[in-house]
Amino acid sequence: PTAVKISLIDMLSETGLQVIEATSFVSPRWVPQMADHAEVMQGINKLPGVSYPVLTPNLKGFQAAVAAGAKEVSVFGAASELFTKKNINCSIEESLERFSGVMSAARAASIPVRGYVSCVLGCPYEGKISAAKVAEVSKKMYSMGCYEISLGDTIGIGTPGSMKEMLTAVMKEVPVGALAVHCHDTYGQALANILVALQMGVSVVDASVAGLGGCPYAQGASGNVATEDLVYMLHGLGIHTGVDLQKLMDTGTFICNALNRRTNSKVAQALCRL
Amino acid sequence: QECQASGLPEYIKIVEVGPRDGLQNEKVMVPTDTKIELINRLSKTGLPAIEVTSFVSSKWVPQMADHKEVMRGIERHPGVRYPVLTPNLQGFHSAIAAGATEVSVFGAASESFSKMNINCSIEESIEKFEEVVKSAKNMNIPVRGYVSCALGCPYEGNVTPAKVAEVSKRLYSMGCYEISLGDTIGVGTPGSMKRMLEAVMKEIPLSALAVHCHDTYGQALANILTAIQMGVVVVDSSVAGLGGCPYAKGATGNVATEDVIYMLNGLGINTGVNLYTVMEAGNFICTALNKKTNSKVAQASFNTGTI
Numbered sequence: 001p002t003a004v005k006i007s008l009i010d011m012l013s014e015t016g017l018q019v020i021e022a023t024s025f026v027s028p029r030w031v032p033q034m035a036d037h038a039e040v041m042q043g044i045n046k047l048p049g050v051s052y053p054v055l056t057p058n059l060k061g062f063q064a065a066v067a068a069g070a071k072e073v074s075v076f077g078a079a080s081e082l083f084t085k086k087n088i089n090c091s092i093e094e095s096l097e098r099f100s101g102v103m104s105a106a107r108a109a110s111i112p113v114r115g116y117v118s119c120v121l122g123c124p125y126e127g128k129i130s131a132a133k134v135a136e137v138s139k140k141m142y143s144m145g146c147y148e149i150s151l152g153d154t155i156g157i158g159t160p161g162s163m164k165e166m167l168t169a170v171m172k173e174v175p176v177g178a179l180a181v182h183c184h185d186t187y188g189q190a191l192a193n194i195l196v197a198l199q200m201g202v203s204v205v206d207a208s209v210a211g212l213g214g215c216p217y218a219q220g221a222s223g224n225v226a227t228e229d230l231v232y233m234l235h236g237l238g239i240h241t242g243v244d245l246q247k248l249m250d251t252g253t254f255i256c257n258a259l260n261r262r263t264n265s266k267v268a269q270a271l272c273r274l
Numbered sequence: 275q276e277c278q279a280s281g282l283p284e285y286i287k288i289v290e291v292g293p294r295d296g297l298q299n300e301k302v303m304v305p306t307d308t309k310i311e312l313i314n315r316l317s318k319t320g321l322p323a324i325e326v327t328s329f330v331s332s333k334w335v336p337q338m339a340d341h342k343e344v345m346r347g348i349e350r351h352p353g354v355r356y357p358v359l360t361p362n363l364q365g366f367h368s369a370i371a372a373g374a375t376e377v378s379v380f381g382a383a384s385e386s387f388s389k390m391n392i393n394c395s396i397e398e399s400i401e402k403f404e405e406v407v408k409s410a411k412n413m414n415i416p417v418r419g420y421v422s423c424a425l426g427c428p429y430e431g432n433v434t435p436a437k438v439a440e441v442s443k444r445l446y447s448m449g450c451y452e453i454s455l456g457d458t459i460g461v462g463t464p465g466s467m468k469r470m471l472e473a474v475m476k477e478i479p480l481s482a483l484a485v486h487c488h489d490t491y492g493q494a495l496a497n498i499l500t501a502i503q504m505g506v507v508v509v510d511s512s513v514a515g516l517g518g519c520p521y522a523k524g525a526t527g528n529v530a531t532e533d534v535i536y537m538l539n540g541l542g543i544n545t546g547v548n549l550y551t552v553m554e555a556g557n558f559i560c561t562a563l564n565k566k567t568n569s570k571v572a573q574a575s576f577n578t579g580t581i
Contacts, residue, residue, distance in 0.1 A: 188530070191496040229492035237465040
């Protein structure tokens with residue numbers, strides 16, 4: 001329910017997280033779970049210093065987002081032609097053309113745009129994805145004006161080896177300061193992959209509280225890496241995140257109760273005695 | 275080769291601890307036949323070492339009461355080692371009588387843990403192990419040494435790298451051919467793993483070190499990666515991630531062998547192990563235990579039908 005989404009975001013805002021992806025301005029026909037995007041955007045308590053980006057797949061979504069108060073948007077590309085075809089029914093080139101409309105409008109409104117590249121370490125349809133292709137798509141999106149490129153291991157198939165190879169190629173085209181990694185934990189590799197990315201200079205990492213979000217391509221498999229587990233590792237490494245792990249775990253407990261499901265975070269499992 | 279260029283080892287030896295460490299920490303008591311079947315399946319995967327059982331009093335560890343039967347009942351594949359735990363001389367003799375050809379002793383880097391676990395100080399435990407190692411040496415039986423609480427203790431909290439190095443050195447000097455450093459409660463992170471290994475590597479050659487990471491906080495693979503980046507070439511793991519954590523109710527314990535192999539395969543590192551057959555063995559034991567696997571690779575693979 002909308003109220004639960006708003007509470008979740010408000011609780012996340014209190015943890016010290018600086019960026020919280022709030023919702024998606026996509027047609028409810030395609031993504032019914034995000035149908036309440038305008039209400040959520042208008043209902044959340046926006047803390048100063050915290051960013052609340054939203055997905056905007058096209059100009060219409062962008063305009064709706066701005067009308068609802070969005071101050072930052074994201075666009076989603078992919079390094080796989082087949083994935084793009086199956087996901088949004090067009091080619092990579094066509095998808096980038098669609099984004100250029102959003103990019104121009106965003107520039108005019110001084111709204112920053114984050115670019116996502118899916119399937120950077122493998123595709124559920126094509127299988128292997130070349131690092132060169134990832135670099136090419138990332139470069140295009142960066143040149144179009146995205147301030148940051150989030151490289152997504154969409155099916156979690158990557159390992160530290162493929163992560164390194166992919167980042168090496170991308171870093172030739174996009175400055176490392178503009179790169180983020182979005183690792184899925186479907187094969188348990190997320191933290192190891194994130195560690196390698198950090199070792200190579202990446203300093204932006206996407207994660208999901210309680211590891212919310214399964215993998216639509218592997219029934220029963222996990223998806224997003226849990227923010228709690230990531231923060232635990234970073235703090236253990238002496239890396240500053242500004243995030244309060246206890247508050248984060250409390251937020252995870254809240255949403256898992258609301259969803260009537262167990263957390264996917266191992267840190268939460270270990271520390272929250274049931 | 276990709277792995278050579280990145281400074282990673284070409285080959286990692288996997289020590290499979292599922293049948294012992296794994297089953298010992300599962301709530302369900304497993305019949306002897308099932309244990310033997312599991313070990314026989316694991317013997318066909320290419321795993322070079324499989325920890326079979328523990329020759330400890332059944333009063334303390336009832337799940338391992340059938341140690342003699344298991345030891346005698348398993349198939350012994352050439353090229354595969356079948357170590358067993360022997361906490362003292364009595365256990366050692368019993369193990370040899372049952373046909374064991376390699377044994378392990380368990381020390382700890384924490385006094386409190388040693389006291390709570392085996393009711394004696396670190397020093398006293400080392401004296402007991404010395405007896406085992408001496409007898410083992412006389413019979414040309416290799417001894418592996420474990421050091422628990424290498425990255426933290428459920429009672430003492432922080433454990434200093436210096437203490438880990440000290441205990442490791444004692445075990446190595448007395449004759450253990452390999453020292454397995456255990457993050458017993460899985461609290462370690464790549465930061466603490468690095469600091470601990472740096473201290474231990476000053477006292478013990480890299481080739482004699484192994485890491486035994488628990489995944490209680492989801493850190494195992496990242497910690498293992500850190501260890502192999504530093505040159506460690508032996509990794510302990512448990513099929514299907516068998517074995518919960520006795521110190522954190524409901525939490526996971528051992529890292530899953532399948533997930534480790536997946537990572538090593540992806541890094542181009544040779545293990546000699548067939549991932550698919552390990553997953554099948556994992557599927558077998560999880561069915562027998564009526565539980566879900568703790569391996570994410572197995573979860574993902576069995577559900578898409580693709581391996």
